[in-house]
Amino acid sequence: MARRKIRLTVNGRGYQVEVEPTQTLVDVLRDTLGLTGTKVNCRMGECGACTVILDGRTVHACLTLAPHAAGRKIVTIEGLASGGELHPLQRAFIEHYGFQCGFCTPGMILSAKALLDENPHPTPAEIKRAIAGNLCRCTGYHQIIEAIEACANAAR
Amino acid sequence: MTGVEYIEARSVEEASRALTEQGEGAKLIAGGLALIILMNHRLLQPTCLISIRRLRELRYIRWDDAAGLRIGALTTHREIETSRVVRRRAPVLVEMEGQVGSIQVRNAGTIGGNLCHGDPREDPAPALLVLDAEVTLASAAGARSLPLRGFFVDFLSTALQPGELLTEVRVPPLPPGTGATYVKFSHRNALDFPVAGVGARVTLDADGVCQDARLALGAVGPTPLLCDEAAGLLRGERPSPGLLEEVARRARALAAPSSDVFGSEEYKRHLVGVLSRRALEQAWQVAGDGREATRGRGRQRSREGA
Structure with missing residues (x-):
């Protein structure tokens, strides 16, 4: 009775899925669609590992009710590379050693993408503010900030 | 489930x-x-x-000369933080919203949901309380308006009756010469509740004497707390270290924090005193600058007229 069919647009592709009303977007992405690039960790909006872009804005997929994502556009880390080419942010993260264990990386990159989409040439302070909701437990923040800065400068 | x-x-x-x-x-x-x-x-x-996420009619920010700033309950923190109308009419709300959670939290969380959750550690309440905000509570039977100061009943408990929902937050127009601020102390710079958060508002007359003041505390009691008695001491006065210390002393006495992982009761009480003084000094400064700016504009106009 309670299960319902919803339509989702993930990385430009349409899906029809059946969800429990209490299911969150992160579980639908990972378990139903097999898109495990989005990580799940704290389930309380503290770590940012599950960050996705929903209608142009970053949100926690672990705190987004699946039915609330119905009919909206979702971008996950899998949607950044195109035609076998990495996204410039992904390349910059590699070139600047912007990750260590990699667990925070998808969320970090999506927060960075949302920032650069809105503000192509941010100051270091603006970059720090934009990724304040993404925790890196390896604490490699400097390289992450350098990667985002480099990507913004390259686009100049 | x-x-x-x-x-x-x-x-x-x-x-x-x-x-x-x-x-x-x-x-x-x-x-x-x-x-x-x-x-x-x-x-x-x-x-x-x-x-209620799809109720677009509850998602707006409007200015109305009579009612003041009107914010629909489903407006997100981020929409308030980045609103030009809010920046112009109640800049303290922009300052406060920028300190809520993280961008991800602010993109999804709504002002109505935040207030209805009734968690005393949330940032918006102290800032809204010092601005004399009101809320509209609606049900199938009709709507009623309530000062926000009457909304918080106890920990996670509000004045909402069964079948009621909060639909709007209003901030009445502020008198000229008003300055307000929200000062938050937390262990981390983002994604953290305040150990204590203090809202302050001061309204000065043309001579820089306090006409009216408010002080509100967050995270140090079962509900956000308005310190009417403490703030009342400022009326008719100019700031002095002794006066602000007495206001801070009363705010410390009113606070009812509990010891937890964020800090001991004693530490939080001490913090309330420090932050109250700091918030009032800043609000006083903003109010004074506003007065100067208005006078400056007035002088310029009269020169143009001459």
């Missing part, structure tokens, strides 16, 4: 009726920030979710 009902309300009235019909186990969901965290931790297992 199977068999949970899900209702997507198409109007405030429909949401109110569903709340009444579904009874105790039904919960309203908007941004979901507070509710889903409680559900993820199995602290709450609703039998029915009533979604």
Whole structure:
């Protein structure tokens, strides 16, 4: 009775899925669609590992009710590379050693993408503010900030 | 968690009726920030979710010369933070919203949901309380207006009656010469609740004498706390270290913090004193600058006229 069919647009592709009303977007992405690039960790909006872009804005997929994502556009880390080419942010993260264990990386990159989409040439302070909701437990923040800065400068 | 009902309300009235019909186990969901965290931790297992997320009519920021700033309950923190209308009319709300959670939290969380959750550690309440904000509570039976100061009843408990939902927050127009600020002390720069958060507002007359003042405390009691007696000492006065110390002393006495992982009761009480003084000094400064700017503009106009 309670299960319902919803339509989702993930990385430009349409899906029809059946969800429990209490299911969150992160579980639908990972378990139903097999898109495990989005990580799940704290389930309380503290770590940012599950960050996705929903209608142009970053949100926690672990705190987004699946039915609330119905009919909206979702971008996950899998949607950044195109035609076998990495996204410039992904390349910059590699070139600047912007990750260590990699667990925070998808969320970090999506927060960075949302920032650069809105503000192509941010100051270091603006970059720090934009990724304040993404925790890196390896604490490699400097390289992450350098990667985002480099990507913004390259686009100049 | 199977068999949970899900209702997507198409109007405030429909949401109110569903709340009444579904009874105790039904919960309203908007941004979901507070509710889903409680559900993820199995602290709450609703039998029915009533979604109001798609009620576009509750998502707006408007200025109205009579009513002041009107913010629909489903407006997100980020929309308030980045609103030019809010920046112009109540800049303290922009300052405060920028300190809520993280961008991800602010993109999804709504001002209405934040207030209705009734957690005394949330940032918006102290800032809104010092601005004499009012809320509209609506049900299928009609709507009523309530000063925000009467809204918080106890920890996680508000004046909302069964079947009621919060639909609007209003900030009345501020008198000229008003300055307000929100000062938050937290262990981390983002994604953290305040150990203590203090809102302050000062309204000065043309001579720089205080006409009116408010002081509100967050995170140091079962509800956000307005310190009327402490702030009342400022009326008719100019700032002096002795006076501000006395106001801070009374604010410390009113605070009712509990010891927890954020700090001991004693530490939080001390913090309330420091932050109250700091917030009032800043509000006084902003109010004074505003007076100067208005006078400056006035002088320029008269020169132009001459």
